Amino acid sequence: MQEEELIAVLDRARQLGLLTERAEDLLWNALDDSETTVEALLMQWTARVEAFDAEPGHGAVELDEALQATTFILDEALQAAQDEPIAHKHPIHAALCTDRAYASSWLELCMRSPANWEPLEKRLRSLDPTSGCFDPTELGTEAGRDWVEVRVRLSPDAEWRALRLPAYAAHLVDGSQMWDPEASGTPAESTFWSDGTWSGSLVWDSAVHVVEFMLSDAMWRRRVRGACVLELGCGLALPGLVAHLLGARAVLLTDRRVITDMVGEAVAINSLPAETVRAFELDWAPGAAAPVLATHLGGGAPDVIVSCDCIFADLFDSNFLLLDVLSEIASPATAILLGFERRPGDGVERFFAQAAARGFRTTLRRRSQRVLVCELRLVR
Numbered sequence: 001m002q003e004e005e006l007i008a009v010l011d012r013a014r015q016l017g018l019l020t021e022r023a024e025d026l027l028w029n030a031l032d033d034s035e036t037t038v039e040a041l042l043m044q045w046t047a048r049v050e051a052f053d054a055e056p057g058h059g060a061v062e063l064d065e066a067l068q069a070t071t072f073i074l075d076e077a078l079q080a081a082q083d084e085p086i087a088h089k090h091p092i093h094a095a096l097c098t099d100r101a102y103a104s105s106w107l108e109l110c111m112r113s114p115a116n117w118e119p120l121e122k123r124l125r126s127l128d129p130t131s132g133c134f135d136p137t138e139l140g141t142e143a144g145r146d147w148v149e150v151r152v153r154l155s156p157d158a159e160w161r162a163l164r165l166p167a168y169a170a171h172l173v174d175g176s177q178m179w180d181p182e183a184s185g186t187p188a189e190s191t192f193w194s195d196g197t198w199s200g201s202l203v204w205d206s207a208v209h210v211v212e213f214m215l216s217d218a219m220w221r222r223r224v225r226g227a228c229v230l231e232l233g234c235g236l237a238l239p240g241l242v243a244h245l246l247g248a249r250a251v252l253l254t255d256r257r258v259i260t261d262m263v264g265e266a267v268a269i270n271s272l273p274a275e276t277v278r279a280f281e282l283d284w285a286p287g288a289a290a291p292v293l294a295t296h297l298g299g300g301a302p303d304v305i306v307s308c309d310c311i312f313a314d315l316f317d318s319n320f321l322l323l324d325v326l327s328e329i330a331s332p333a334t335a336i337l338l339g340f341e342r343r344p345g346d347g348v349e350r351f352f353a354q355a356a357a358r359g360f361r362t363t364l365r366r367r368s369q370r371v372l373v374c375e376l377r378l379v380r
Protein backbone atom coordinates (compact mmCIF):
# COMPACT_ATOMS: atom_id res chain seq x y z
CA MET A 1 0.00 0.00 0.00
CA GLN A 2 2.76 2.41 1.01
CA GLU A 3 4.63 1.35 -2.10
CA GLU A 4 1.71 2.37 -4.32
CA GLU A 5 1.63 5.74 -2.56
CA LEU A 6 5.36 6.10 -3.12
CA ILE A 7 5.01 5.32 -6.84
CA ALA A 8 2.26 7.96 -7.10
CA VAL A 9 4.34 10.58 -5.26
CA LEU A 10 7.39 9.88 -7.41
CA ASP A 11 5.27 10.08 -10.57
CA ARG A 12 4.06 13.50 -9.41
CA ALA A 13 7.62 14.55 -8.53
CA ARG A 14 8.77 13.55 -12.00
CA GLN A 15 5.97 15.49 -13.66
CA LEU A 16 6.92 18.54 -11.65
CA GLY A 17 10.55 18.19 -12.72
CA LEU A 18 11.70 17.47 -9.15
CA LEU A 19 13.09 14.07 -9.98
CA THR A 20 15.06 12.83 -12.97
CA GLU A 21 14.59 9.27 -14.21
CA ARG A 22 18.23 8.48 -13.37
CA ALA A 23 17.74 9.72 -9.81
CA GLU A 24 14.59 7.61 -9.53
CA ASP A 25 16.54 4.55 -10.66
CA LEU A 26 19.13 5.13 -7.95
CA LEU A 27 16.43 5.62 -5.39
CA TRP A 28 14.72 2.28 -6.14
CA ASN A 29 18.05 0.53 -6.19
CA ALA A 30 18.83 1.97 -2.75
CA LEU A 31 15.55 0.43 -1.59
CA ASP A 32 16.57 -2.91 -3.03
CA ASP A 33 19.89 -2.73 -1.22
CA SER A 34 18.03 -1.95 2.04
CA GLU A 35 19.78 1.39 2.36
CA THR A 36 16.46 3.06 3.01
CA THR A 37 12.79 2.19 3.55
CA VAL A 38 9.61 2.84 1.60
CA GLU A 39 8.30 4.77 4.58
CA ALA A 40 11.33 7.07 4.70
CA LEU A 41 11.19 7.79 0.98
CA LEU A 42 7.45 8.38 1.11
CA MET A 43 7.83 10.98 3.85
CA GLN A 44 10.77 12.65 2.13
CA TRP A 45 9.14 12.90 -1.31
CA THR A 46 5.68 13.82 -0.05
CA ALA A 47 7.31 16.74 1.77
CA ARG A 48 9.18 17.81 -1.39
CA VAL A 49 6.08 17.68 -3.58
CA GLU A 50 4.06 19.58 -0.98
CA ALA A 51 6.79 22.21 -0.69
CA PHE A 52 6.79 22.62 -4.46
CA ASP A 53 3.00 22.91 -4.57
CA ALA A 54 3.16 25.59 -1.86
CA GLU A 55 5.95 27.49 -3.61
CA PRO A 56 6.25 26.54 -7.31
CA GLY A 57 9.88 26.34 -8.46
CA HIS A 58 11.12 25.21 -5.07
CA GLY A 59 13.56 22.31 -5.54
CA ALA A 60 13.01 21.93 -9.31
CA VAL A 61 15.89 20.69 -11.46
CA GLU A 62 16.87 22.53 -14.61
CA LEU A 63 14.45 20.63 -16.79
CA ASP A 64 15.52 22.10 -20.14
CA GLU A 65 19.11 21.13 -19.51
CA ALA A 66 18.13 17.61 -18.45
CA LEU A 67 15.94 17.29 -21.54
CA GLN A 68 18.72 18.38 -23.87
CA ALA A 69 21.10 15.86 -22.35
CA THR A 70 18.54 13.07 -22.70
CA THR A 71 17.88 13.93 -26.35
CA PHE A 72 21.58 13.92 -27.12
CA ILE A 73 22.06 10.49 -25.55
CA LEU A 74 19.10 9.09 -27.48
CA ASP A 75 20.31 10.48 -30.83
CA GLU A 76 23.75 8.98 -30.27
CA ALA A 77 22.33 5.60 -29.38
CA LEU A 78 19.96 5.55 -32.37
CA GLN A 79 22.88 6.21 -34.68
CA ALA A 80 25.16 3.68 -32.95
CA ALA A 81 22.48 0.99 -33.23
CA GLN A 82 21.97 1.73 -36.92
CA ASP A 83 25.75 1.54 -37.46
CA GLU A 84 26.00 -1.93 -35.91
CA PRO A 85 27.02 -4.62 -38.41
CA ILE A 86 24.03 -6.15 -40.15
CA ALA A 87 25.22 -9.52 -38.77
CA HIS A 88 23.74 -8.33 -35.46
CA LYS A 89 20.23 -8.28 -36.91
CA HIS A 90 17.83 -10.06 -34.52
CA PRO A 91 20.26 -12.78 -33.35
CA ILE A 92 17.78 -14.16 -30.80
CA HIS A 93 14.97 -14.42 -33.32
CA ALA A 94 17.29 -16.03 -35.86
CA ALA A 95 18.54 -18.56 -33.32
CA LEU A 96 14.99 -19.58 -32.40
CA CYS A 97 14.00 -19.98 -36.05
CA THR A 98 16.98 -22.23 -36.68
CA ASP A 99 16.26 -24.56 -33.81
CA ARG A 100 18.70 -23.05 -31.35
CA ALA A 101 17.58 -22.10 -27.89
CA TYR A 102 18.11 -18.74 -26.18
CA ALA A 103 19.20 -18.66 -22.55
CA SER A 104 20.11 -15.88 -20.12
CA SER A 105 19.99 -15.72 -16.34
CA TRP A 106 16.39 -14.42 -16.62
CA LEU A 107 14.86 -16.13 -19.58
CA GLU A 108 15.05 -19.32 -21.62
CA LEU A 109 13.28 -19.68 -24.95
CA CYS A 110 13.02 -22.58 -27.31
CA MET A 111 10.92 -22.89 -30.48
CA ARG A 112 9.26 -26.28 -31.04
CA SER A 113 7.43 -27.81 -34.00
CA PRO A 114 5.75 -31.16 -34.62
CA ALA A 115 8.44 -33.67 -35.52
CA ASN A 116 7.18 -34.38 -39.05
CA TRP A 117 7.14 -30.72 -40.14
CA GLU A 118 9.58 -28.88 -42.36
CA PRO A 119 12.03 -26.81 -40.26
CA LEU A 120 10.61 -23.40 -39.40
CA GLU A 121 13.39 -21.54 -41.16
CA LYS A 122 12.65 -23.35 -44.40
CA ARG A 123 8.93 -22.60 -44.11
CA LEU A 124 9.73 -18.94 -43.51
CA ARG A 125 12.04 -18.73 -46.50
CA SER A 126 9.49 -20.28 -48.81
CA LEU A 127 6.68 -18.15 -47.35
CA ASP A 128 4.80 -21.32 -46.63
CA PRO A 129 3.67 -21.53 -43.03
CA THR A 130 1.54 -24.61 -43.64
CA SER A 131 4.24 -26.95 -44.85
CA GLY A 132 3.85 -30.21 -42.99
CA CYS A 133 0.33 -29.27 -42.06
CA PHE A 134 -1.90 -29.52 -45.09
CA ASP A 135 -4.81 -31.04 -43.30
CA PRO A 136 -7.06 -28.10 -42.36
CA THR A 137 -8.57 -30.13 -39.56
CA GLU A 138 -5.18 -30.06 -37.85
CA LEU A 139 -4.96 -26.28 -37.81
CA GLY A 140 -4.99 -24.95 -34.28
CA THR A 141 -4.62 -28.42 -32.78
CA GLU A 142 -1.58 -29.74 -30.98
CA ALA A 143 -0.53 -31.50 -34.19
CA GLY A 144 -1.01 -28.37 -36.26
CA ARG A 145 1.03 -25.68 -34.56
CA ASP A 146 4.47 -24.57 -33.51
CA TRP A 147 4.99 -23.28 -30.00
CA VAL A 148 7.59 -21.52 -27.89
CA GLU A 149 8.66 -22.99 -24.58
CA VAL A 150 9.47 -20.21 -22.16
CA ARG A 151 11.14 -20.36 -18.76
CA VAL A 152 11.39 -17.15 -16.82
CA ARG A 153 12.88 -16.23 -13.46
CA LEU A 154 11.22 -13.34 -11.66
CA SER A 155 14.19 -12.57 -9.40
CA PRO A 156 17.77 -13.86 -9.30
CA ASP A 157 17.02 -16.45 -6.63
CA ALA A 158 13.46 -17.35 -7.67
CA GLU A 159 12.28 -20.65 -9.14
CA TRP A 160 11.91 -20.82 -12.91
CA ARG A 161 8.32 -20.39 -14.17
CA ALA A 162 7.24 -22.12 -17.37
CA LEU A 163 4.95 -20.81 -20.14
CA ARG A 164 3.97 -22.45 -23.38
CA LEU A 165 3.08 -20.05 -26.19
CA PRO A 166 1.28 -21.20 -29.35
CA ALA A 167 3.32 -19.68 -32.17
CA TYR A 168 3.86 -19.27 -35.85
CA ALA A 169 1.55 -19.27 -38.70
CA ALA A 170 0.12 -22.60 -39.65
CA HIS A 171 -3.02 -22.14 -37.61
CA LEU A 172 -3.32 -18.45 -38.47
CA VAL A 173 -3.58 -18.86 -42.21
CA ASP A 174 -7.11 -18.76 -43.51
CA GLY A 175 -7.87 -22.40 -44.40
CA SER A 176 -9.74 -21.34 -47.56
CA GLN A 177 -6.59 -19.58 -48.78
CA MET A 178 -4.20 -22.33 -47.88
CA TRP A 179 -1.66 -23.34 -50.41
CA ASP A 180 -2.40 -26.79 -51.72
CA PRO A 181 0.79 -27.77 -53.59
CA GLU A 182 -0.96 -30.60 -55.45
CA ALA A 183 -3.60 -28.25 -56.83
CA SER A 184 -1.91 -25.13 -58.15
CA GLY A 185 1.67 -25.07 -56.99
CA THR A 186 1.49 -21.39 -56.04
CA PRO A 187 0.95 -19.88 -52.62
CA ALA A 188 -2.40 -18.21 -52.11
CA GLU A 189 -2.40 -14.42 -51.98
CA SER A 190 -2.94 -13.20 -48.49
CA THR A 191 -2.32 -10.03 -46.54
CA PHE A 192 -0.78 -12.31 -43.97
CA TRP A 193 2.69 -11.64 -45.41
CA SER A 194 2.22 -8.23 -46.96
CA ASP A 195 0.86 -6.35 -43.92
CA GLY A 196 3.33 -7.93 -41.50
CA THR A 197 0.80 -9.96 -39.51
CA TRP A 198 3.04 -13.01 -39.85
CA SER A 199 5.63 -11.24 -37.71
CA GLY A 200 3.29 -11.39 -34.70
CA SER A 201 3.50 -15.16 -34.61
CA LEU A 202 7.18 -15.23 -33.67
CA VAL A 203 9.33 -13.78 -30.88
CA TRP A 204 11.55 -10.80 -31.78
CA ASP A 205 14.69 -9.61 -30.04
CA SER A 206 13.27 -6.39 -28.65
CA ALA A 207 10.56 -8.30 -26.75
CA VAL A 208 13.30 -10.38 -25.13
CA HIS A 209 15.32 -7.28 -24.20
CA VAL A 210 12.25 -5.53 -22.80
CA VAL A 211 11.40 -8.57 -20.67
CA GLU A 212 14.94 -8.75 -19.35
CA PHE A 213 14.88 -5.02 -18.63
CA MET A 214 11.58 -5.33 -16.74
CA LEU A 215 12.93 -8.24 -14.72
CA SER A 216 16.31 -6.76 -13.91
CA ASP A 217 15.35 -3.14 -13.22
CA ALA A 218 14.19 -2.66 -9.63
CA MET A 219 12.09 0.40 -10.44
CA TRP A 220 10.28 -1.33 -13.31
CA ARG A 221 9.62 -4.50 -11.31
CA ARG A 222 7.91 -2.35 -8.70
CA ARG A 223 6.12 -0.26 -11.27
CA VAL A 224 4.59 -3.32 -12.91
CA ARG A 225 3.45 -4.90 -9.65
CA GLY A 226 -0.19 -3.98 -9.11
CA ALA A 227 -0.32 -1.98 -12.35
CA CYS A 228 -2.69 -2.10 -15.30
CA VAL A 229 -0.43 -2.99 -18.24
CA LEU A 230 -1.45 -2.66 -21.89
CA GLU A 231 0.65 -4.21 -24.66
CA LEU A 232 0.32 -2.91 -28.23
CA GLY A 233 1.27 -5.09 -31.24
CA CYS A 234 1.88 -7.82 -28.69
CA GLY A 235 2.62 -10.74 -31.03
CA LEU A 236 3.18 -13.70 -28.70
CA ALA A 237 2.86 -11.26 -25.77
CA LEU A 238 5.95 -12.30 -23.88
CA PRO A 239 6.34 -8.93 -22.05
CA GLY A 240 2.64 -8.77 -21.15
CA LEU A 241 2.60 -12.32 -19.83
CA VAL A 242 5.75 -11.70 -17.80
CA ALA A 243 4.10 -8.52 -16.44
CA HIS A 244 1.29 -10.77 -15.22
CA LEU A 245 3.79 -13.07 -13.51
CA LEU A 246 5.38 -9.99 -11.92
CA GLY A 247 2.05 -9.17 -10.29
CA ALA A 248 0.32 -6.71 -12.63
CA ARG A 249 -3.31 -6.41 -11.52
CA ALA A 250 -4.59 -6.35 -15.14
CA VAL A 251 -2.88 -7.16 -18.44
CA LEU A 252 -4.44 -6.21 -21.77
CA LEU A 253 -2.79 -7.90 -24.76
CA THR A 254 -3.64 -6.31 -28.10
CA ASP A 255 -2.78 -6.85 -31.74
CA ARG A 256 -4.60 -7.80 -34.93
CA ARG A 257 -7.40 -10.33 -34.48
CA VAL A 258 -5.67 -13.50 -35.73
CA ILE A 259 -2.78 -12.81 -33.40
CA THR A 260 -4.87 -12.08 -30.32
CA ASP A 261 -6.92 -15.24 -30.92
CA MET A 262 -3.63 -17.11 -30.69
CA VAL A 263 -2.63 -15.20 -27.54
CA GLY A 264 -6.04 -16.03 -26.06
CA GLU A 265 -5.11 -19.68 -26.53
CA ALA A 266 -1.86 -19.04 -24.65
CA VAL A 267 -3.83 -17.57 -21.76
CA ALA A 268 -6.03 -20.68 -21.64
CA ILE A 269 -3.25 -23.24 -22.16
CA ASN A 270 -1.22 -21.74 -19.31
CA SER A 271 -4.29 -21.58 -17.03
CA LEU A 272 -3.87 -17.83 -16.53
CA PRO A 273 -6.87 -16.01 -15.04
CA ALA A 274 -8.99 -14.85 -17.99
CA GLU A 275 -10.46 -11.92 -16.04
CA THR A 276 -6.96 -10.52 -15.35
CA VAL A 277 -5.14 -11.38 -18.59
CA ARG A 278 -7.24 -10.40 -21.61
CA ALA A 279 -6.29 -10.66 -25.28
CA PHE A 280 -8.34 -8.68 -27.81
CA GLU A 281 -8.08 -6.89 -31.12
CA LEU A 282 -6.72 -3.37 -31.31
CA ASP A 283 -5.86 -2.59 -34.91
CA TRP A 284 -4.19 0.81 -34.91
CA ALA A 285 -6.21 3.53 -36.59
CA PRO A 286 -7.20 7.00 -35.47
CA GLY A 287 -10.05 6.60 -32.99
CA ALA A 288 -9.53 2.84 -32.58
CA ALA A 289 -8.41 3.15 -28.99
CA ALA A 290 -11.54 4.89 -27.67
CA PRO A 291 -13.75 1.77 -27.42
CA VAL A 292 -10.86 -0.12 -25.80
CA LEU A 293 -10.48 2.59 -23.17
CA ALA A 294 -14.20 2.54 -22.50
CA THR A 295 -14.58 -1.26 -22.39
CA HIS A 296 -11.41 -2.37 -20.66
CA LEU A 297 -10.11 0.63 -18.75
CA GLY A 298 -13.32 2.24 -17.53
CA GLY A 299 -12.39 5.40 -19.43
CA GLY A 300 -9.06 5.77 -17.58
CA ALA A 301 -5.50 5.28 -18.83
CA PRO A 302 -3.30 2.24 -18.20
CA ASP A 303 -0.42 2.64 -15.73
CA VAL A 304 1.99 1.05 -18.17
CA ILE A 305 2.06 0.59 -21.96
CA VAL A 306 4.55 -1.80 -23.57
CA SER A 307 5.21 -2.19 -27.28
CA CYS A 308 8.02 -4.15 -28.94
CA ASP A 309 9.30 -4.09 -32.48
CA CYS A 310 6.41 -2.04 -33.78
CA ILE A 311 8.24 1.02 -35.15
CA PHE A 312 8.97 -0.03 -38.67
CA ALA A 313 7.75 2.53 -41.18
CA ASP A 314 8.41 0.43 -44.27
CA LEU A 315 6.31 -2.48 -43.10
CA PHE A 316 3.68 -1.21 -40.69
CA ASP A 317 2.96 2.41 -41.57
CA SER A 318 4.84 5.51 -42.54
CA ASN A 319 2.50 7.76 -40.55
CA PHE A 320 3.19 5.98 -37.28
CA LEU A 321 -0.32 4.93 -36.38
CA LEU A 322 1.25 3.52 -33.23
CA LEU A 323 1.88 7.09 -32.14
CA ASP A 324 -1.78 7.98 -32.71
CA VAL A 325 -2.80 5.10 -30.47
CA LEU A 326 -0.26 6.06 -27.80
CA SER A 327 -1.50 9.66 -27.86
CA GLU A 328 -5.08 8.48 -27.47
CA ILE A 329 -4.39 6.08 -24.61
CA ALA A 330 -1.57 7.49 -22.49
CA SER A 331 -1.98 10.00 -19.70
CA PRO A 332 0.95 11.84 -18.06
CA ALA A 333 0.89 9.15 -15.37
CA THR A 334 1.39 6.36 -17.92
CA ALA A 335 4.89 4.92 -18.22
CA ILE A 336 5.52 3.69 -21.78
CA LEU A 337 8.21 1.13 -22.54
CA LEU A 338 9.18 0.77 -26.19
CA GLY A 339 11.63 -1.84 -27.43
CA PHE A 340 12.67 -1.71 -31.07
CA GLU A 341 15.35 -2.91 -33.40
CA ARG A 342 17.06 -0.64 -35.91
CA ARG A 343 16.49 -1.69 -39.50
CA PRO A 344 17.14 0.13 -42.76
CA GLY A 345 14.12 2.30 -43.59
CA ASP A 346 12.59 1.97 -40.13
CA GLY A 347 11.94 5.72 -39.77
CA VAL A 348 12.75 5.61 -36.06
CA GLU A 349 14.23 9.15 -35.97
CA ARG A 350 11.01 10.52 -37.50
CA PHE A 351 9.00 8.52 -34.99
CA PHE A 352 10.77 10.15 -32.04
CA ALA A 353 10.65 13.60 -33.61
CA GLN A 354 6.88 13.22 -34.00
CA ALA A 355 6.61 11.80 -30.48
CA ALA A 356 8.41 14.88 -29.11
CA ALA A 357 6.11 17.17 -31.10
CA ARG A 358 3.14 15.44 -29.46
CA GLY A 359 4.58 16.01 -25.99
CA PHE A 360 6.30 12.69 -25.31
CA ARG A 361 9.67 12.82 -23.60
CA THR A 362 11.89 9.86 -24.43
CA THR A 363 14.60 8.41 -22.21
CA LEU A 364 17.00 5.76 -23.37
CA ARG A 365 17.03 2.84 -20.95
CA ARG A 366 19.19 0.25 -22.62
CA ARG A 367 20.93 -0.57 -25.89
CA SER A 368 22.21 -3.92 -27.03
CA GLN A 369 23.64 -3.90 -30.54
CA ARG A 370 20.72 -2.94 -32.83
CA VAL A 371 18.05 -3.10 -30.13
CA LEU A 372 17.05 -0.16 -27.92
CA VAL A 373 14.72 0.04 -24.96
CA CYS A 374 13.25 3.50 -24.28
CA GLU A 375 10.82 4.93 -21.80
CA LEU A 376 8.33 7.59 -22.89
CA ARG A 377 6.24 9.97 -20.84
CA LEU A 378 3.66 12.50 -21.85
CA VAL A 379 4.89 15.76 -20.40
CA ARG A 380 2.46 18.23 -21.91
Ligand SMILES: C[S@@+](CC[C@H](N)C(=O)[O-])C[C@H]1O[C@@H](n2cnc3c(N)ncnc32)[C@H](O)[C@@H]1O
Nearest residue numbers: 199200203204207233234235256283284308309
Ligand atom coordinates in the same frame (compact mmCIF):
# COMPACT_ATOMS: atom_id res chain seq x y z
C1 LIG B 1 7.52 -7.49 -35.43
S1 LIG B 1 6.01 -7.96 -34.67
C2 LIG B 1 6.41 -7.80 -32.96
C3 LIG B 1 5.67 -8.79 -32.13
C4 LIG B 1 6.06 -8.76 -30.66
N1 LIG B 1 5.74 -7.47 -30.08
C5 LIG B 1 7.53 -9.07 -30.48
O1 LIG B 1 8.32 -8.13 -30.34
O2 LIG B 1 7.89 -10.25 -30.48
C6 LIG B 1 4.98 -6.53 -34.94
C7 LIG B 1 3.56 -6.71 -34.42
O3 LIG B 1 2.83 -5.49 -34.67
C8 LIG B 1 1.53 -5.83 -35.11
N2 LIG B 1 0.99 -4.75 -35.91
C9 LIG B 1 1.51 -4.19 -37.02
N3 LIG B 1 0.69 -3.25 -37.52
C10 LIG B 1 -0.38 -3.24 -36.68
C11 LIG B 1 -1.59 -2.50 -36.66
N4 LIG B 1 -1.86 -1.60 -37.61
N5 LIG B 1 -2.47 -2.72 -35.66
C12 LIG B 1 -2.19 -3.63 -34.69
N6 LIG B 1 -1.07 -4.38 -34.67
C13 LIG B 1 -0.19 -4.18 -35.66
C14 LIG B 1 1.74 -7.09 -35.94
O4 LIG B 1 0.54 -7.83 -36.09
C15 LIG B 1 2.79 -7.82 -35.12
O5 LIG B 1 2.20 -8.64 -34.15
